[in-house]
Amino acid sequence: MKKIEHIGIAVKDLAQSNALFEKLFGAPAYKEESVESEGVNTSFFMNGPNKIELLEATHPESPIAKFLEKKGEGIHHIAFEVEDIHAEISRLKNEGFTVLNEIPKKGADNKLVSFLHPKSTNGVLIELCQEIKK
Numbered sequence: 001m002k003k004i005e006h007i008g009i010a011v012k013d014l015a016q017s018n019a020l021f022e023k024l025f026g027a028p029a030y031k032e033e034s035v036e037s038e039g040v041n042t043s044f045f046m047n048g049p050n051k052i053e054l055l056e057a058t059h060p061e062s063p064i065a066k067f068l069e070k071k072g073e074g075i076h077h078i079a080f081e082v083e084d085i086h087a088e089i090s091r092l093k094n095e096g097f098t099v100l101n102e103i104p105k106k107g108a109d110n111k112l113v114s115f116l117h118p119k120s121t122n123g124v125l126i127e128l129c130q131e132i133k134k
Contacts, residue, residue: 001078001080001081001082001088002080002081002082002083002089003081004050004052004078004079004081005051005079005080005081005099005111005127006044006050006052006053006079006109006129007051007052007053007075007077007079008053008055008075008077008078008079008127009048009052009054009055009073009074009076009080010055010064010068010071010073010075010076011054011055011056011071011073011075012056012068012073013019013056013070014042014043014056014087015046016034016040016053016130017043017054017056018032018043018054018091021043021045021052022045023050025045025047025120025123026038027041027044027045027046029044029045030044030046031043031044031109032044033109034056034058035106035107035108037105038062038063038107039057039058039059039061039062039063039064039065040055040056040057040058040062040063040064040108041056041058041095042055042108043057044108044109044110051107052060053079053108055076058114062064064076066104067092067118072085074116074126077078077115077124077125077127078127079113079115079124079126079127079128080101080127080128080129080131081130081131082128082129082130083130084115084130085104085112085113085128085129085130086104086128088128089102089104089114089128092128094117097116097121098116098117098119098120099114099115099116100114100115100117101114101115102114104128104130106132107127107129110131110132111129111130111131111132112129112130112131112132113127113128113129113130114127114128115127115128116128122127128131
């Protein structure tokens with residue numbers, strides 16, 4: 001793992017949260033995107049070298065909707081940038097972590113992503129991210 005790629009925050013209302021984070025950081029979101037496979041609308045903010053991703057559910061069965069129902073708004077996941085997502089998935093499986101999707105899928109912000117189950121990471125959902133090469 002090279003660095004923290006971003007911190008994901010689950011929100012009920014993306015427009016309202018965008019306004020809040022714009023005030024907080026003094027700058028608007030640099031990108032908004034829908035990820036149909038995950039049932040979310042996202043927006044990304046920069047704060048110095050750090051990225052924050054806001055996630056809003058697009059339907060009641062999405063993982064974010066379920067998270068909001070159980071836990072309310074707040075930190076949903078921490079994402080780490082990796083050089084080779086396939087090798088990292090294999091390494092982490094061998095270390096005993098529970099990988100939720102062994103085949104990476106396309107996520108937001110031009111990334112391949114895979115997640116580690118929070119039960120194997122002290123209650124924190126971990127996302128692995130690799131830039132999709134063009």
